[in-house]
Structures are given as structure tokens and as C-alpha cells.
Amino acid sequence: MILILPSYLNHIETSKMHQDMFCYRPEITLGWAHVDRVGPTEELELTFALKQQNVHLLEEKLRLVSDPDSVQYGKHLSLEEVASLVRPSDLTEKVVHRWLQSHGITNCLTIRTQDFLQCTMTAETAERLLPGSRFHRYMRDGHYLVRSSAPYSVPDDVHHHLDFVGGLHRLPPKGLDLSKKQKSKAGFHLGVTPAVLRTRYNLTSADVGSVQNNSQAVAQFLEQYYHPADLAEFMAMFGGAFQHRSEVDRVVGTQGGGKAGIEASLDVEYIMSTGANISTWVFTNPGRHESQEPFLQWMILLSNMTDLPWVHTISYGDDEDSLSAAYMTRINTEFMKAGVRGISLLFASGDSGAGCRHLGKENTFRPSFPASSPYVTTVGGTSFKNPYKVTYEVTDSISGGGFSNIFKMPDYQTTAVNSYLKTVAASLPPKSYFNTSGRAYPDMAALSDNYWVVINRVPVPWVSGTSASTPVVGGMLSLINDQRFMKGLPALGFLNPRLYKLNGKALFDVTEGCHYGCLDEQVQGQGFCAAPSWDPVTGWGTPNYPALLAVLLSD
Numbered sequence: 001m002i003l004i005l006p007s008y009l010n011h012i013e014t015s016k017m018h019q020d021m022f023c024y025r026p027e028i029t030l031g032w033a034h035v036d037r038v039g040p041t042e043e044l045e046l047t048f049a050l051k052q053q054n055v056h057l058l059e060e061k062l063r064l065v066s067d068p069d070s071v072q073y074g075k076h077l078s079l080e081e082v083a084s085l086v087r088p089s090d091l092t093e094k095v096v097h098r099w100l101q102s103h104g105i106t107n108c109l110t111i112r113t114q115d116f117l118q119c120t121m122t123a124e125t126a127e128r129l130l131p132g133s134r135f136h137r138y139m140r141d142g143h144y145l146v147r148s149s150a151p152y153s154v155p156d157d158v159h160h161h162l163d164f165v166g167g168l169h170r171l172p173p174k175g176l177d178l179s180k181k182q183k184s185k186a187g188f189h190l191g192v193t194p195a196v197l198r199t200r201y202n203l204t205s206a207d208v209g210s211v212q213n214n215s216q217a218v219a220q221f222l223e224q225y226y227h228p229a230d231l232a233e234f235m236a237m238f239g240g241a242f243q244h245r246s247e248v249d250r251v252v253g254t255q256g257g258g259k260a261g262i263e264a265s266l267d268v269e270y271i272m273s274t275g276a277n278i279s280t281w282v283f284t285n286p287g288r289h290e291s292q293e294p295f296l297q298w299m300i301l302l303s304n305m306t307d308l309p310w311v312h313t314i315s316y317g318d319d320e321d322s323l324s325a326a327y328m329t330r331i332n333t334e335f336m337k338a339g340v341r342g343i344s345l346l347f348a349s350g351d352s353g354a355g356c357r358h359l360g361k362e363n364t365f366r367p368s369f370p371a372s373s374p375y376v377t378t379v380g381g382t383s384f385k386n387p388y389k390v391t392y393e394v395t396d397s398i399s400g401g402g403f404s405n406i407f408k409m410p411d412y413q414t415t416a417v418n419s420y421l422k423t424v425a426a427s428l429p430p431k432s433y434f435n436t437s438g439r440a441y442p443d444m445a446a447l448s449d450n451y452w453v454v455i456n457r458v459p460v461p462w463v464s465g466t467s468a469s470t471p472v473v474g475g476m477l478s479l480i481n482d483q484r485f486m487k488g489l490p491a492l493g494f495l496n497p498r499l500y501k502l503n504g505k506a507l508f509d510v511t512e513g514c515h516y517g518c519l520d521e522q523v524q525g526q527g528f529c530a531a532p533s534w535d536p537v538t539g540w541g542t543p544n545y546p547a548l549l550a551v552l553l554s555d
Contacts, residue, residue: 031140032140033138033139035138035144036136036137037134040122040123042122042146044122044135044167045118045120045167046165047293047296048118048165049162050092050116051088053088054085061077061085061340065340065493065494066493066495066497068497068501068555074342074489074555075490079113079341082113082340082341083113086115095161096158096161099158100117100119100129103121103129104125105119105129111303111304112306113303113304115303116300116303118300130148130152131152132150132151132152133151134148135147148168163327163329163330164324167293167296192447193238193451193452194242194273195241196390197270197274197446198242200393201446201476201542201545203545205241205243209276209279209478209479210277211485214278214478214481215278215310216271216281216311216474216478217282217312218264218271218281218312218314218315218471219282219298219312220264220282220284221295224263225261226248226261226264226265230265230269231246231248231269233454233457234453234454237459238452243276244276245276245279245280248268249281250279250282251281252283252301253282253284255284259456261455262460265454265455266451266468267313267467269453269454271478273475274471274472283312285297299331302338302343303337308343309343310491310492311477311478312343312346313473314345314346314347314348314370315347315467315471316348317348317369319355319357319366319367320366320367320368320372321405331369331373332373339493342490342492342493344474344494346377346378346470346473347377347378348378348465349441349442351464351465352368352398353527354517355517355527356518363433363518363520364434365434366402367405367441368400372406372407372441377443377444377473377496377499378441379446379539380396380441380444380445380469381447381466381469382396382447382510382542383395383450385512387450393542394512394530396447396448397513397515398464399448399538400442401441401442401535401537401539402434403435403436403437404435405435405438406438407438408438408439409438409439413439413440413443416500416503416533417534417536419534420531420536424529424531424535429517429523429527430522433517440536441536442536442537442539444543446472446473446542448464448468448469449468451464479549480492480548480553484553499540500534502540502551505547506544506547506548506551507541507543507547507548509532509540510538510542511531511532514530514537515529515537
């Protein structure tokens with residue numbers, strides 16, 4: 001039998017585990033409170049991630065279709081072609097199905113790529129299937145979920161055919177609430193609106209979408225909803241100078257009731273005002289079964305839908321050390337599956353600067369995932385140098401950035417990152433704080449400070465975070481896709497290989513300011529600092545839209 005630890009213990013070798021580690025309690029983590037033990041006849045929905053084939057070929061295909069110097073650039077695959085490449089072997093399917101059926105589990109659904117199984121079973125059956133698991137109900141902010149409080153195991157012969165079982169251990173991180181997203185500022189402040197963004201990034205009133213086959217999307221996971229009335233009010237207030245849409249074209253999932261969430265409102269209002277007049281979808285996960293994981297459900301949806309928006313922006317992340325390497329590696333494969341189809345995935349870099357992890361007497365910086373994935377484009381944040389007018393930008397001190405402790409630095413960025421490390425070597429934090437050979441992020445940035453948002457029909461100022469900058473960049477990429485489609489060119493797809501080959505061309509370089517780090521004697525609250533060209537605070541900088549459009553149309 002193979003012992004599978006809760007994801008929060010993924011760095012502890014099973015051979016070195018002490019008995020007290022079995023007593024890990026999710027109820028004291030991330031604000032989730034224990035409610036009760038799940039009854040034996042209660043139904044659960046668990047997700048089985050089956051081992052895929054040809055992952056190395058998928059990665060190579062992604063490299064070729066994303067590299068502008070490759071003859072295969074832009075020759076993206078269909079979902080059917082992706083499925084034929086990665087679908088599990090007949091043996092894997094047979095072993096896993098036989099294992100499930102031997103426990104009386106037959107109510108299972110698969111997806112087009114056949115690499116995920118979602119099965120319904122009673123808690124009693126689940127605990128027999130996965131020895132060691134004990135399912136409990138937890139609550140936070142009025143929302144409930146079901147998770148196992150203990151490690152589980154699977155038979156040796158099955159373990160080799162599974163990446164992980166979803167719906168057991170992973171607790172969603174707590175979203176940033178309104179009080180945390182707003183900065184308390186006195187007196188007059190310019191504030192960021194669609195008009196300010198268009199001025200700074202040189203978009204004109206003519207820079208709006210026009211083709212029928214273009215679309216963009218945002219995804220919400222943390223019980224966040226947008227209100228259509230808020231979007232209409234926002235566009236009435238701030239969208240008068242350019243052609244726009246005031247309604248979301250498609251909601252995938254179920255919109256919950258109650259008050260609108262600031263995260264969801266921010267995402268929808270700014271992707272639709274930057275990527276103006278482009279069809280927009282919202283992926284939303286409220287109403288899910290208590291044992292499902294919202295982020296994982298979204299990833300599965302991407303592998304089960306033949307027609308998807310070309311650009312997705314996601315303001316969501318976990319500390320890298322809170323997740324198992326197996327889980328993150330599989331999620332990376334899902335990102336690759338999207339990239340080879342021509343889909344651009346943009347993730348916010350986070351709002352904790354370099355982050356900080358306290359390990360006894362020593363601290364280290366704390367990277368975030370999926371921001372640290374080599375297969376997504378990660379967006380950091382900036383502020384205006386002069387907050388009272390549209391000026392050049394400096395680092396926003398909350399902008400997430402750093403180096404992965406799990407994933408090696410991808411080839412497309414080694415030259416840029418090593419140049420940064422060499423140029424600023426004298427002023428870098430101590431090497432013990434970060435992994436110089438890890439995937440470095442963010443890749444680019446945009447304004448993330450002092451946005452106006454309409455929420456519950458009220459205009460709210462001073463909303464900040466990389467969850468603002470990410471949909472802004474996403475909207476601009478959607479506009480560029482629009483122009484590419486008009487010329488008969490394919491979608492941008494996975495942007496990073498091309499972005500790094502631009503070497504900063506068509507972006508405003510951000511060279512001032514540092515972001516937060518550990519508050520200790522060694523680094524005294526400071527993480528990394530901006531520098532000429534690429535840096536781990538703002539990436540290559542912020543978009544100069546007409547210049548970026550020009551270079552990304554030159555196929």
C-alpha cells in the first residue's frame with residue numbers, strides 16, 4: 001500500500017513520519033472550522049486523476065506551437081487530438097475501473113480526454129476504498145465542504161496508475177475580502193478607471209473587438225459572484241467613450257445568490273472594459289457538491305469542452321508549499337493541454353510580494369502556485385509614480401513574484417532571469433531565501449493599485465491587487481487576438497516563449513521599487529526589487545498596447 005499524505009504534508013517523507021503527524025487538522029487551517037463527522041450513508045463525489053501517456057510529447061508540442069521561430073508555430077491541436085495524445089493506457093483504465101468496481105463503485109463519469117474519473121459513492125464506501133481516510137465536514141464564512149482529516153492509502157498496483165484523488169485533503173485558500181482589497185487613503189486620488197487604463201496603455205476608442213469568433217473568460221472559485229446589474233452600472237459610468245458590451249454572454253456553472261463579491265466584480269468589469277466589445281464568459285463554481293474542489297472542477301471543464309474562450313484570466317492561488325508536488329505536476333499537464341489548443345491562461349502573481357515562510361529560526365520566501373507554473377503567463381502589479389495623474393509606473397509593493405521551489409526554470413526565460421541575477425547580484429536577498437534555478441515570475445505586469453469597481457450597485461474606490469492587473473492584460477491580449485483573427489492568423493496561445501523573445505520590446509519597463517518580503521533582521525521586510533529589463537516583481541513591464549499589437553501581428 002502507498003500512503004498518500006494530506007497535501008499540506010507533501011514535503012515530509014513517509015518513512016520519517018512521526019505518529020503526531022497523523023493528527024493534522026484542517027479545521028485549524030485557513031479558517032475552516034470543524035462541524036461534524038460525515039455520516040456513513042452520505043454521498044461524496046471524488047475525482048480520480050488517471051496517469052496520462054505521452055506527457056513529454058505534449059510538452060514538446062507546446063514548445064513548438066508556442067515558439068515563433070518554429071515552423072509549427074500557431075498550429076494548435078483540437079481537443080480530440082489532445083485526447084488521442086494523452087489518454088491513459090488501456091491497462092491504466094482497466095486497473096482503475098476494476099479497483100473501483102471491486103468496491104461496488106459504478107456511478108462514474110469520464111471526460112473527453114478520459115484522464116479524469118468523477119465517481120459518486122457513500123462516505124462509508126470511500127473510507128473502505130481509501131484506507132485511513134476519515135471524512136469530516138468543515139465550515140468557513142457560511143460555506144461547507146467535506147474533506148478527510150487523515151492520510152489515505154491505495155494499493156501498490158493502483159498507485160502506479162493514479163496521479164492523485166481529488167476531494168480529500170485540499171482546502172481552498174481564503175479569498176481577499178473587501179477590507180483587505182481596499183487601501184485606506186485620505187483626500188483626493190486619481191483612481192484607476194477604464195479611461196485611465198486606456199490613456200496609460202495607449203488604447204484608443206477604436207481599440208475594441210469586432211470579430212465573431214473571439215471570446216475571453218474569467219473564472220471564480222471562492223464563492224464569488226458578479227451581479228449583472230453591477231456590470232451594467234459600471235459600463236454606464238465608465239464605458240461611454242468606447243463601444244462595449246454590458247452583459248456576460250455565457251455563465252458556465254451556477255451563479256450563487258447574496259451579495260456580489262469584489263473579486264468577481266473586479267475581474268468581469270475590467271476584462272470587459274479593456275477587452276471591450278468581446279464576447280465574455282464567466283466560469284463560476286458555487287452550488288458544487290461539498291466534496292468537490294472548485295479549481296480542479298474548472299480544469300476538468302477545460303478538458304471536456306471543444307469550444308472555449310481564447311483568453312482566460314484567473315485571480316487565484318495557493319502557497320506552493322501547501323500543495324503536493326504530484327498535484328501541481330498534474331495541474332501543469334492540464335495547463336499544457338490548454339496551451340497546445342491555443343488557449344492563453346493568465347494568473348495573478350499574488351498580493352504578498354515575495355511571501356514569507358517561517359521555518360524555525362530561518363525564514364524563506366514563499367512562492368505561489370499556479371503563479372509559479374512554467375506553463376501559464378503570470379501578471380504582477382504596478383502603481384503610478386505620481387498618484388494624482390497618469391505618469392510612469394513603479395512597483396506595487398504587494399506584487400507577487402519570486403522563484404519556484406518545485407519547478408525548474410524553463411528554457412524560454414533562462415537568459416533573461418540569469419541576466420537579472422547577475423546584474424543585481426550585490427543587492428539580492430540572501431541565497432537561502434529563494435531558489436535561483438526555479439521558474440521565475442511574474443512575466444509581465446499592469447496597474448494594480450486604486451481601482452474603481454461597482455459592487456452591489458455602489459461605486460467603490462481604492463480596490464487593489466494583482467486580481468486587477470490580470471484581467472486588464474487579458475483584455476488586451478483578447479484585442480490582439482481579435483486583430484490576428486481578422487488577418488487569418490491563429491490565436492496567441494501560450495504567450496511566454498514569444499514574450500521572452502521580445503526582450504522587453506513593446507512594454508514599458510518598470511525599474512523603480514521593491515516588493516514585500518520577510519519581516520526579519522536579514523531582509524527587513526523587503527523581497528526583490530525592480531531593475532532594467534526583466535525582474536521578479538513586474539516581469540518585463542507593462543503593455544504599450546499599439547506597440548505590442550504591432551509585434552504580435554508580425555507573423
